[in-house]
Amino acid sequence: MASQPLRLAEEYGPSPGESELAVNPFDGLPFSSRYYELLEQRQALPIWAARFTFLEQLENNPTGVVLVSGEPGSGKSTQIPQWCAEFALARGFQKGQVTVTQPYPLAARSLALRVADEMDLTLGHEVGYSIPQEDCTGPNTLLRFCWDRLLLQEVASTRGTGAWGVLVLDEAQERSVASDSLQGLLQDAKLENLPGDPRVVVVTDPALEPKLRDFWGNPPVVHIPREPGERPSSMYQDTIPSDRVEAACQAVLELCQKEAPGDVLVYLPSEEEISLCCESLSKKVESLPLQGLPPRVLPLHPGCGQAVQAVYEDMDAQKVVVTHWLADFSFSLPSIRHVIDSGLELRSVYNPRIRAEFQVLRPISKCQAEARQLRARGFPPGSCLCLYPKSFLELEAPPLPQPRVCEENLSSLVLLLKRRQIAEPGECHFLDQPAPEALMQALEDLDYLAALDNDGDLSDLGVILSEFPLAPELAKALLASCEFDCVDEMLTLAAMLTGGADEAWCQARGLNWASLCQAHKLRGELLELMQQIELPLSQPAFGSEQNRRDLRKALVSGYFLKVARDTDGTGNYLLLTHNHVAQLSSYCCYRSRSHGAPARPPPWVLYHNFTISKDNCLSIVSEIQPQMLVELAPPYFLSNLPPSESKDLLNQLKEGMEDSSAGSESSSAQEFRDPCVLQ
DSSP: OOOHHHHHHHHSOOTTTHHHHHHHHTTTTOOHHHHHHHHHHHHHHHHGHHHHHHHHHHHOOOTTTEEOOOOOTTTHHHHHHHHHHHHHHHHHTTOOEEEEESSSSHHHHHHHHHHHTTTTOOBBTEEEETTEEEEEOOOOOOOEEEHHHHHHHHHHHHHSSOSSSEEOOOOOOGGGGGHHHHHHHHEEEEEEEESTTEEEEEEEEEHHHHHHHHHHHOOOEOOOOOOOOOOOOOEEEESSOOHHHHHHHHHHHHHHHTOOOSSSEOSSSHHHHHHHHHHHHHHTTTTSSSOOOOOOEEOOOOOOOGGGGGGGGGOSSSSEEOOOGGGGGGGOOOEEEEEEEEEEEEEEEETTTEEEEEEEEEEEOOOHHHHHHHOOOOOSSSEESSSOOOHHHHHHHOOOOGGGTTTTOOHHHHHHHTTTOOGGGSSOSSSOOOOHHHHHHHHHHHHTOBBTTTTTBBOOOHHHHHSSSSSSHHHHHHHHHHTOOOHEEEEEHHHHHHHOOOOOHHHHSSSSHHHHHHEEEEEEHHHHHHHHTTTTOOOTTTTTTTHHHHHHHHHHHHHHHHHHHHHHSSSOOOETTTOOOEEOOOOGGGTTOOSOOOOOOOSSEEEEHHHSSSSSSSEEEEEEOHHHHHSSSSSHHHSSSOSSHHHHHHHHHHHHHHHTTTSOOOOHHHHOGGGGGTT
16 A cells, blocks of 8 residues: 555646646645746656655665666756655655755756755745855745754754754765765664654766675665766877867867857866856957847856856856866756866865865866766757876776765864764764765874863863864953953854965956855854853954954964964974964065065965975965964973974073063963963
8 A cells, every 4th residue: 555655756747637636735825927937847857757666765765765776867966855845845844854965066956956946936935045155945834945054053953853853865976075074973863763754865977886785784775877878979089188268268169169059068177267167258249240149158166155146147148167176966957058168177185194275286087077977968968078098087087076074174074973972983874984084184183172081072161162163272262252342243254265266367467256245144143142142242443453463362262273484584484383484475465565665475384274285285274473372372282293393492482571570470471361261
């Protein structure tokens, strides 16, 4: 006999010929004509054939875990959430809402817009989304799309699983830190033993299916049949072009001159190359002798903000979408008929031994290459031009994308795992276990920041740090600003550092409006969080010399792990923690602040980012006094520094300050206050 959710699935979504007065079960209103138009499109998707199988597995599987395996563009990301909502509706939503995670905030917002349209519901009411600085949900939200890092923070702050009854972990093959960590936490929690009978649906590309099956103990797998018809034709170049941007532009112009039907999707490694390509193409397509309107060139990357919605809008003109790894899996664009693929990606890879990020230009995985080529399928199938030889990926590409948990700074993750009361982060199950040195470095950093107590658990300060959506060192600096009466200014700094306008872009154009808007929202969120925790606030006093000194003190309180010294007066900086040589960024104001004569670099700086690149660059820096470092950094941190002239200078300075304060409280101690309050 059919189960209750299955009966609902058979009744929900009548065809246009059945009843024009059918009522939407989620809001009680009649379906619109738009709903029926989209329903026909949904029923044509490859995933539709697996609908009843999926609902049966979701209802009857005793372990509570279901895997869904299918190719990009098969409809997984839009249809699975709706079917889970039907399942939860049949339960009366008594056991929580449906939450769907996405590895990128842009994907969460875009999918929420699309799914709300397909379900004939109002965005922000029954269907909503939660991304950084934007919560478009309400008390009646039944289906929520969420950035996976936000959900990880929610789960880490509770003993159970959260307020959801069905959790959909979408795009698991992206291997984001949050997605891998959530799976580890949920597996350790033993879903069948948790109250509320929660369900977990893991949606993935077929390439990762075997690994996920082993990880979850061989749960049922719903396979989505391949789309019928011919696959896109793939063409490979004999050699890799020396100028990728120019080669991609020429390929697009040739398609436009042929007036080939359908939109074009271009994959380049980085946001910088995306911007260059868009600028060049926008100028060149205007002069093409075309019968209709010139193509519309659109970028698609995280810095686009809400402008990404233009990618999905119906236009009279052909669209040329220029993107990178963001659109490997997370964005489906049905109108695409032509793909131009560079076969490369630029990724930041963190090295825990020297606490630095490397910008790595590397081949994409075979899984990504296949996904990119499939973007061009359709009726009739399109084409994919690969700007590399066929042997390039066969010889150099890994089978799957690299797991980000093996490539990112894990300090924030370890802080959340400690919040979850996991004694040893290495004991948490991961699809791929992080390197021991990465976990050790994260624990060491948290210990230096006084986020851990003597037993290795979270200290009271660590609990507060875990509440902030910031890197631990920046959260510590924000808390220190309460001691130094510069909260207002530090809130702005924290928001700008996290919102992060691209330096090169700002240098060329003055401002990045989307980043400024994001920073403004984040600042309000941080202020509200500080008020909830009842932290002391201060009135703005920006501009005075004392205020500038106080800001530097607050920054040193959190960023003492990121300090460098100019060893020879020419800008050759030696990093204190590992004696690595670096230069100031070419966009740094300290390199151009003098008029006429060359600028003299500051002797001591703290930095926000250190990237191993052509010039080993320190970016976003602030000049500090070494006395501040001696006063505010933990003594055991200073003693653990590797031998160097800088360490000797700090020890001499420390001895001199101790001698001057012997027998009484010195004026210096009064000025810098008691660092133990924050440590």
